[in-house]
Amino acid sequence: MPTTSAILSMDTANNIAVPIFSADGGLGREDMGGGGDMYILPDLKTFKSLPWEPKSAMVLGDIYLRSGLRCPFDPRFQMQEACARLNAMGLKFMGGVEVECTILNVTNGRLTMEDSGMPATPPAVAPLQHGYQYFSSDVVDGAGDLIADLREALIGLDLPLRMIEPEWGPGQIEITFDPLLDVDAADAVVYLKTAVKQVARRRGMIASFMATPGLPNAFSTGWHLHQSLVDCKSGVNAFLSQDEVISDLGRNFVGGLIEHFAAGAAFSNPTINGYKRLNASPLSPKFATWSHHNKGAMVRLIGGPGDQTTHLENRVGEPAANPYLYMASQIFAGLDGIERKIDPGDPVSDPVLLSDKPIMPVDLIHAIEALEQSSMYSQSLGEEFVNYYLMIQKYAINRFLSTVTDWEHREYFERF
DSSP states (O other): OEEEGGGGSBOTTOOBOSOTTSTTTTTTOGGGGGGOEEEEEEOGGGOEEOTTSTTOEEOOEEEEETTSOBOTTOHHHHHHHHHHHHHHTTEEEEEEEEEEEEEEEEEEOOOOSTTOSSSOOOOEEEOSSOOOOTTOHHHHHHTHHHHHHHHHHHHHTTOOEEEEEEOSSTTEEEEEEOOEETHHHHHHHHHHHHHHHHHHHHTTEEEEOOSSOSSTTOOOOOEEEEEEEEETTTOOBTTOOSSSSSOHHHHHHHHHHHHTHHHHHHHHSOSTTHHHHHHHOTTSOOBSOEEESOTTSSEEEEOOTTOTTOEEEEOOOOTTSOHHHHHHHHHHHHHHHHHHTOOOOSOOSOGGGOTTSOBOOSSHHHHHHHHHTOHHHHHHHOHHHHHHHHHHHHHHHHHHHTSOOHHHHHHHTTTO
């Protein structure tokens, strides 16, 4: 299927971030010059009929350049490359999804040209019911029809749905999948987000995977990524130890995650808004640490000696993260830890009080600066991809920095 390089040249608001009509398309490649054509080759293994839209289907694909080469800027390609490196070592990635979102009623769905900008004006919304009734059966009952529709859609897509449950804030829910292998784990997140947003829209609602909505009394949402490695042939968990809480290979994987936490945040938390959650939410990790079962750590070890389900949970991610880049960045960091035998030290028992440990990046600017200095990610993802990613992110950051916020106007307009 033909497409154009424009799809890779825009920021999150569809602003053109690079000179696409230049000889190299602004991306440093002659085979992408002039806003030229690219091609998406469908991966028929991902073909799924849409339960909520009769006679319609969705299929994921891989981007090829007109030269016939795979597009290095395709996030799915990066995940495939990460998995290929693992597979060459006789290992597979196992990823489990635990992602939150906010679903609210749209109170004014009328569209106007004045609101159709880049980005568009968000709709006026109202909660389905009051929040901050954690695990209340009344909240579940009040959202029962919506949850039933979501369950039917996700199961109809043959996704490994484990649980849908209400979370803390108004309209906040959490969806959990059983683990999947390699690229399938990331593909599942694409279908999850598509299903949730489209099912909600058909009910006159909006589903948002924004980390911290700018709404009164809204609560931040996160994406906890559960991960382990398994043997390609036997399927045995490579993090399993009969005597220790985690195998030596697993410890080294943790070491890689902590070693590259700052640069990795550029992928696990790729939006400016995501850091409002990390810095403000009392339930978000603040320090680059790991712990056994304590949810205050960046990386939580779940399991223990002899436990076949032993795995790691990265708790810093935001729901808006690209699943392919989030997972690929974790794999590459963990692989570096394995190859260099990085020791993360002992797991901490109280990660909240460790003021001597490195803190998570305070904003996207710091995460991007760390990525820019990361030789590991430049080598693993490719310098070409990292430069591209930095360019798109810096464009969005500059847009943000040049925008006069409501806070600034209220703070200074009348005072000075």
